[in-house]
Amino acid sequence: MEEETLVEEEAHAPEPEVAPTAGERLQAARRAKGVELSQIAAETRIPQRHLVAIENGDYSQLPSRTYAIGFARTYARVLELDERELLDQLRDELGDERDRHSTAPARFEPGDPARVPSRKLAWFGALAAVLLLVGGFAFYSTYFAPGLGPAPLQDDRAPAVADSAASTAATPAVGADAEVVFTSEMNDTWVKFYDASGESLFEAQMAEGESFTIPADAEGPQVWTGRPYAFAITVDGRSVPKLSEEDEILRDVPVTAEALLARADPETAPGDDSSASDVTVN
Numbered sequence: 001m002e003e004e005t006l007v008e009e010e011a012h013a014p015e016p017e018v019a020p021t022a023g024e025r026l027q028a029a030r031r032a033k034g035v036e037l038s039q040i041a042a043e044t045r046i047p048q049r050h051l052v053a054i055e056n057g058d059y060s061q062l063p064s065r066t067y068a069i070g071f072a073r074t075y076a077r078v079l080e081l082d083e084r085e086l087l088d089q090l091r092d093e094l095g096d097e098r099d100r101h102s103t104a105p106a107r108f109e110p111g112d113p114a115r116v117p118s119r120k121l122a123w124f125g126a127l128a129a130v131l132l133l134v135g136g137f138a139f140y141s142t143y144f145a146p147g148l149g150p151a152p153l154q155d156d157r158a159p160a161v162a163d164s165a166a167s168t169a170a171t172p173a174v175g176a177d178a179e180v181v182f183t184s185e186m187n188d189t190w191v192k193f194y195d196a197s198g199e200s201l202f203e204a205q206m207a208e209g210e211s212f213t214i215p216a217d218a219e220g221p222q223v224w225t226g227r228p229y230a231f232a233i234t235v236d237g238r239s240v241p242k243l244s245e246e247d248e249i250l251r252d253v254p255v256t257a258e259a260l261l262a263r264a265d266p267e268t269a270p271g272d273d274s275s276a277s278d279v280t281v282n
Contacts, residue, residue, distance in 0.1 A: 022072060022090040027055040029079045044074045045179075045213065047237075051075065057093065063239075065094055066185050066232060070209030087209075178236050178257035180214040182223075186230040193255070196220030214255060224251040233260060240264040 020028065030040065037055075041048040053061035054072055062068045072090050076083040182191070184206035192203040195218050202212050214221050225231070228243035228250045240260045243250055 021057045022086050022093060023055040023057045025086060026072070026075050026079065029081055033079065040075065040078060043078055046071050046074060059094060066183060066209050068094065070183055070211050073209055177216050180255060180257050180260060181211055181234045183211040183232045184208055184230055185232055186227065189225070189227050189230045191223065191225040193221060193223050221255050223253050223255050235260055
């Protein structure tokens with residue numbers, strides 16, 4: 001009889017509560033504030049389908065782990081939640097087995113222009129001068145060496161015109177309001193964005209997953225950073241190559257949609273990429 005009573009008590013015992021996921025917590029907070037998902041999408045400029053994926057815990061629908069963390073951080077910030085606690089939970093859900101408290105290898109970053117070592121600048125300047133001399137000599141030897149006559153004139157200009165038209169057609173049209181987004185893939189990544197006049201648009205030590213959107217009305221936006229490899233870049237949602245895969249300091253790099261897409265266009269020859277000529281490597 002006692003055994004039957006125990007069995008009945010176990011059968012009617014309440015099941016242990018399952019803690020809500022990070023996405024469910026965001027969804028509950030949003031509903032508690034009476035906010036529609038479309039309002040969150042409009043305020044954060046995050047596609048609504050990605051917000052739905054986060055709330056449902058379907059992170060496979062997001063471009064990468066970095067985007068999942070960055071979008072969740074922005075979402076939590078809008079709802080005034082404890083983003084640090086929520087992101088720790090999200091990293092656990094993503095199966096991140098790395099030690100979150102480990103520090104990245106020390107790298108030199110120009111937090112202040114005065115920290116840039118003058119000796120290093122001098123070496124780079126000397127190297128640039130040597131490369132310029134070698135390039136000038138090669139150009140002179142190729143086009144102005146004695147005994148070489150001028151190239152024959154082309155009588156038929158139609159092919160050149162056709163090639164030019166084909167090249168123009170191959171370059172994707174970019175609207176004036178194309179959205180350029182930089183997303184940090186590492187913690188403590190220093191970066192500065194500024195316009196053609198030198199006025200600062202954004203400067204910070206960006207956290208992993210944090211994003212910055214170039215203002216649509218910025219004139220000639222440029223970037224300065226010591227970790228060009230640490231940023232994922234998109235133009236209207238389309239991924240484009242990173243500014244560099246090397247551990248180097250880049251400054252005065254144009255980051256307009258046209259300049260970034262020119263880097264991504266495989267048909268554009270290196271010598272024809274006007275955006276590359278404006279890059280300063282310290």
